[in-house]
Amino acid sequence: MVAVLLxxxxxxxxNSLRRSPWQLVGLIIGGLYGLAVLAVAIAGLLALSGAEVELAKTVIVLAGSAVILGWLVIPVLASGVDMTLDPARFTTFAVPMKQLLAGLALSGFLGIPGAITLLASLGTVGTWWRHPLAMLAAAVCAVLAVLTCIVASRAITSASTNLSSSRRFKDVSGVLLFLPLILLAPIISGLSRGGENSADVLPGIAQTLSWTPLGAVWSVPADLAAGAPGQAALKFLIALASLAVLAWLWKISLAKALVTPVHTAGVRRTGGKLGAFNLFPGTEVGAVAARATIYWFRDPRYTVSLITAAVIPLVFTVPALQSGSLGILNFAGAIAVFLLVWSISADISYDNTAFTLHVASGVRGRADRAGRALACGVLAVPLGIIYNLVGAAVNSAWVYLPALLGLTFGLALSGLGLSSVVSAWFTYNAPAPGDSPFKSRPGNNFAVLGAQLGGYVGLGVLVLPEIILTAVAFGTGRPVFGWICLAVGLVLGTVLLAAGIVLGGRLYDRRAPELLAALVKAR
Amino acid sequence: MSRGNGGTASVAGMTDVPYSSSPSGVPGAARPADSGAAESSPAAPGGAENLSAAPGAAADNRPALVLRGLTKGFNGKVAVNSIDLDVPSGSFYGLVGPNGAGKTTSLSMATGLLRPDAGSVWVHGINVWEHQLQAKRLMGILPDGVRLFDRLSGEQLVTYAGLLRGMDRETVKERVRDLLAALDLVKDAGTLVVDYSAGMTKKIALASALIHAPRVLVLDEPFESVDPVSAANIRDILQSYVSSGGTVIVSSHVMDLVQRMCDHVAVIAGGNVLAAGTVDEVRSGASLEDRFVQLVGGRHETEGLAWLRSS
Known part of the structure; x- marks a missing residue:
C-alpha cells in the first residue's frame, strides 16, 4: 500500500508534466533553484566543520529551526502547496491508517522541497566529521529532523482541512498570515540593525531554541561534539517526543478529515442588504463598480492587494527610520496608488469564468471598463491623498505637496486607463476564486511576464511629464512647478483615463468572447 | 476576426424592444424593412432567406433560434460539425446527447459566448454575431460549468445581473423579490453564493438568467443537482413562460424529463444533429430513451461484470 501511494x-x-510543457519548465526552474540552495547550504555546512563548535551549533540550530518553522507555516499560507495527495481524496478508500500515514509521510520526500531538505540536513554530517560520535548522531538526527518537517506540515495540512471546510476560516487565515510575511523584511532589518551586537544575542537565542521542538534535533550532534552527552540525550528525547506528538496530532486530524465531508453549510441569511449596490448609481457602470468594490473587501485575492498597497509604504519606512531620513514617505502615496491601479490589469482574469455573466448580458465594454476603474479609483485616490498628507506632515514638506499630489493623481488616473486596456487585452493565469492568493498557477509564461514589464514601462512613459515636473519641483524648490505638476496630473490623467476606457471598451466589445474562451481554457 | 461589434446603427429599429416578454415585441412587418436598411450586413439577407423558408413568415411564426452551418473545432478536433437547427417560437425545445456530444459548445455559440469557426445564428431574426447587444437582450442564458460571482450574496448576484442588463433599480428590486420567492431562496437571499449548495447555485443562476424577461431562454443542464420539489417549481415557471409565448431551450441527460416537458427535441452526438423535430416525430412510437440509445449507440450486449453479482 505504501508503495502504491508513492x-x-x-x-x-x-501526468501534470505531460499536461503542459510549462509545468516542466517550472519544475526545472524549481529544481535548479533548489540545487543552488542545496549547494550553498552544503558548502556552508562543510565550512562550519572548521569553525568552533559553539559557532557551528548556533548557525545550525538557528537555520534548522527556521526550516522546521517554514515547513509548518508555508502549507497554511499557500493552502495547497502540495495537495497532490490530499487526505480528503482518500475518504472513499478503506486504506488502513498506519499504511496511509507511512505512505503520505514518505511521499513527502518525493518532491523538490522534501528532497532538498533531506540532502541539506544530511550535510550536517559533514560539519561534524571531526567528531565521529557527533557525525553518527548527525546522520540519525538529520533523518529525524526531516521526518519532523514532513509530519509537521502534514499535520497542519490535515488539521486545516478540518478547519478550512469553513470558507470564512480559509479567507481570513490566508489574509492574516500574509501580514507578518510582508512585514518580515522591516522586522529583520530592524532586528539586524537594532542590535549591532547581534553576534552576542544570537547564541543565546540558539541556546533557548535548542531546548524547544524546533531546535532540539539540530543541537544533539553539537552537544556531543562539545562533550555534553547528558544534554544531547535530553534533547534527543525532546526531538523524539516532538515527532511522536506531531504524528499523533496528524493521525487524529487525518482520521477526522477522512470522515468529515468537505462541504459544510454556513449560516443562512435572509436578504435585504445590497451593500455597495446602494452606494453606486443603478446603472451598468454603477453595478460593475459595486460588484468590484464588494470583491475588494470580500475576496482574499483582492484584499491582499489592498492590504499590500496600504502597508508597503510602511515597509519602506522602517529602514528609513534607522537611516534618519523619512524622505521616502513623501512618495508613499504614489507607491500605494501605483500598486493598486496596476493590480486591476488582471481584473478579468480574476473574474475567471464568472465573466460569462458579463458576456451573456452584453454589457458594453465602456461600462465594464469604467465600472472597474471607478471601484479601484475610489479606493486608490483617497489612500494616495492620505499618504501624501501624512508624508508632508511628517517631513514638514508642504511645499512639495502639490507636486506629489500631481504625481499621485497622474499615476492613479493614467494607471487606471492603462489597466483598462491591458485587462481587455490579456488574460493571466491568476489564482482562481477561493484559491490562496499566493497560489501561482502553471502556464504563466514569458509572454505574460513581458506584458507586465511592458505595462510598467508604458505607465512610466504615460506619467513622464508628472515625474519630470516633480523632479523639477524638488530640484528647484519653487512651488510653481508643483502646482503645474498638479494641474498636469489632473488634466493629462483624466484624458488618459478617458482614452483608456474608450480604447479598452472597444477592445472588450470586439474580444469579449475570445477573453472568455481564454479563461475557460485556463480554468 | 473583428466583426460583430454590436453595430448600433443598422438595426436601430430593434433597440426599443428591450425587456418585453411578449412575443409581439418586434412587429413582424418592421423586420424586412430593417434588414433592407442594413445595407452593409451581408448575412442579413441570408437570415431572411432561412427565415422565409419557415412556413408562414408571419412575425410570431419566425423561429426563435436558427442555427446554420455552425462549426467549432478545438485543437484540430471538431467539436461541432456544421449544425443546422430551427427552434420554433413558443416551443419547449430539448437538446439531448451523450457527454461530449457538443451540446454546450453549440449552445455557447448560439448565445454569443463562443465565436464559431463558421456558420451563423439568428435569434428572432437578429444575427447573434453581427448584432451581439441586440441579440443578447432577447436571450436569457444559464451556462453550465462556469463560475458565478460567488462572493456576492444571492440577492446581490441577481440584482447585479439585472443592473448589467441596464434595467432600472426599482424594476430590478421587484423582480429579484419575485424570483427569490418563486425559487425558494428567500431564506438564503443574504447568504454568499459561494456557500450555496449545488442545487441552490443552479437556481440562483437561473434567476439571473430570468431577470430581464428574455424572449428566448437557453438553459444548459438546468435540473442538474436540483432537488425534486425545486425542479417541479422550475418546470412550472418554464411551462407558464412557454404558454405565454416564450421559447425555452434546455439541454439535458434525462430523457424522461425531456419527453415529459418538451414539445420539440434534437438529438446531438459527435457534433452532429442525428434527429430533430417534435418529440413525437423523433421518438416515432418508441420511448425517447430507447430511440436515443438506438440513434447514438454504445449499449453493450454482453453479460458484463459477472463477479459483481452477489449471488
Whole structure:
C-alpha cells in the first residue's frame, strides 16, 4: 500500500508534466533553484566543520529551526502547496491508517522541497566529521529532523482541512498570515540593525531554541561534539517526543478529515442588504463598480492587494527610520496608488469564468471598463491623498505637496486607463476564486511576464511629464512647478483615463468572447 | 476576426424592444424593412432567406433560434460539425446527447459566448454575431460549468445581473423579490453564493438568467443537482413562460424529463444533429430513451461484470 501511494504521487507528477510543457519548465526552474540552495547550504555546512563548535551549533540550530518553522507555516499560507495527495481524496478508500500515514509521510520526500531538505540536513554530517560520535548522531538526527518537517506540515495540512471546510476560516487565515510575511523584511532589518551586537544575542537565542521542538534535533550532534552527552540525550528525547506528538496530532486530524465531508453549510441569511449596490448609481457602470468594490473587501485575492498597497509604504519606512531620513514617505502615496491601479490589469482574469455573466448580458465594454476603474479609483485616490498628507506632515514638506499630489493623481488616473486596456487585452493565469492568493498557477509564461514589464514601462512613459515636473519641483524648490505638476496630473490623467476606457471598451466589445474562451481554457 | 461589434446603427429599429416578454415585441412587418436598411450586413439577407423558408413568415411564426452551418473545432478536433437547427417560437425545445456530444459548445455559440469557426445564428431574426447587444437582450442564458460571482450574496448576484442588463433599480428590486420567492431562496437571499449548495447555485443562476424577461431562454443542464420539489417549481415557471409565448431551450441527460416537458427535441452526438423535430416525430412510437440509445449507440450486449453479482 505504501508503495502504491508513492507510485501514485510519481504518476500524478508525471501526468501534470505531460499536461503542459510549462509545468516542466517550472519544475526545472524549481529544481535548479533548489540545487543552488542545496549547494550553498552544503558548502556552508562543510565550512562550519572548521569553525568552533559553539559557532557551528548556533548557525545550525538557528537555520534548522527556521526550516522546521517554514515547513509548518508555508502549507497554511499557500493552502495547497502540495495537495497532490490530499487526505480528503482518500475518504472513499478503506486504506488502513498506519499504511496511509507511512505512505503520505514518505511521499513527502518525493518532491523538490522534501528532497532538498533531506540532502541539506544530511550535510550536517559533514560539519561534524571531526567528531565521529557527533557525525553518527548527525546522520540519525538529520533523518529525524526531516521526518519532523514532513509530519509537521502534514499535520497542519490535515488539521486545516478540518478547519478550512469553513470558507470564512480559509479567507481570513490566508489574509492574516500574509501580514507578518510582508512585514518580515522591516522586522529583520530592524532586528539586524537594532542590535549591532547581534553576534552576542544570537547564541543565546540558539541556546533557548535548542531546548524547544524546533531546535532540539539540530543541537544533539553539537552537544556531543562539545562533550555534553547528558544534554544531547535530553534533547534527543525532546526531538523524539516532538515527532511522536506531531504524528499523533496528524493521525487524529487525518482520521477526522477522512470522515468529515468537505462541504459544510454556513449560516443562512435572509436578504435585504445590497451593500455597495446602494452606494453606486443603478446603472451598468454603477453595478460593475459595486460588484468590484464588494470583491475588494470580500475576496482574499483582492484584499491582499489592498492590504499590500496600504502597508508597503510602511515597509519602506522602517529602514528609513534607522537611516534618519523619512524622505521616502513623501512618495508613499504614489507607491500605494501605483500598486493598486496596476493590480486591476488582471481584473478579468480574476473574474475567471464568472465573466460569462458579463458576456451573456452584453454589457458594453465602456461600462465594464469604467465600472472597474471607478471601484479601484475610489479606493486608490483617497489612500494616495492620505499618504501624501501624512508624508508632508511628517517631513514638514508642504511645499512639495502639490507636486506629489500631481504625481499621485497622474499615476492613479493614467494607471487606471492603462489597466483598462491591458485587462481587455490579456488574460493571466491568476489564482482562481477561493484559491490562496499566493497560489501561482502553471502556464504563466514569458509572454505574460513581458506584458507586465511592458505595462510598467508604458505607465512610466504615460506619467513622464508628472515625474519630470516633480523632479523639477524638488530640484528647484519653487512651488510653481508643483502646482503645474498638479494641474498636469489632473488634466493629462483624466484624458488618459478617458482614452483608456474608450480604447479598452472597444477592445472588450470586439474580444469579449475570445477573453472568455481564454479563461475557460485556463480554468 | 473583428466583426460583430454590436453595430448600433443598422438595426436601430430593434433597440426599443428591450425587456418585453411578449412575443409581439418586434412587429413582424418592421423586420424586412430593417434588414433592407442594413445595407452593409451581408448575412442579413441570408437570415431572411432561412427565415422565409419557415412556413408562414408571419412575425410570431419566425423561429426563435436558427442555427446554420455552425462549426467549432478545438485543437484540430471538431467539436461541432456544421449544425443546422430551427427552434420554433413558443416551443419547449430539448437538446439531448451523450457527454461530449457538443451540446454546450453549440449552445455557447448560439448565445454569443463562443465565436464559431463558421456558420451563423439568428435569434428572432437578429444575427447573434453581427448584432451581439441586440441579440443578447432577447436571450436569457444559464451556462453550465462556469463560475458565478460567488462572493456576492444571492440577492446581490441577481440584482447585479439585472443592473448589467441596464434595467432600472426599482424594476430590478421587484423582480429579484419575485424570483427569490418563486425559487425558494428567500431564506438564503443574504447568504454568499459561494456557500450555496449545488442545487441552490443552479437556481440562483437561473434567476439571473430570468431577470430581464428574455424572449428566448437557453438553459444548459438546468435540473442538474436540483432537488425534486425545486425542479417541479422550475418546470412550472418554464411551462407558464412557454404558454405565454416564450421559447425555452434546455439541454439535458434525462430523457424522461425531456419527453415529459418538451414539445420539440434534437438529438446531438459527435457534433452532429442525428434527429430533430417534435418529440413525437423523433421518438416515432418508441420511448425517447430507447430511440436515443438506438440513434447514438454504445449499449453493450454482453453479460458484463459477472463477479459483481452477489449471488
Amino acid at each position: 507510485r501514485l504521487k510519481l504518476t500524478l507528477l508525471r
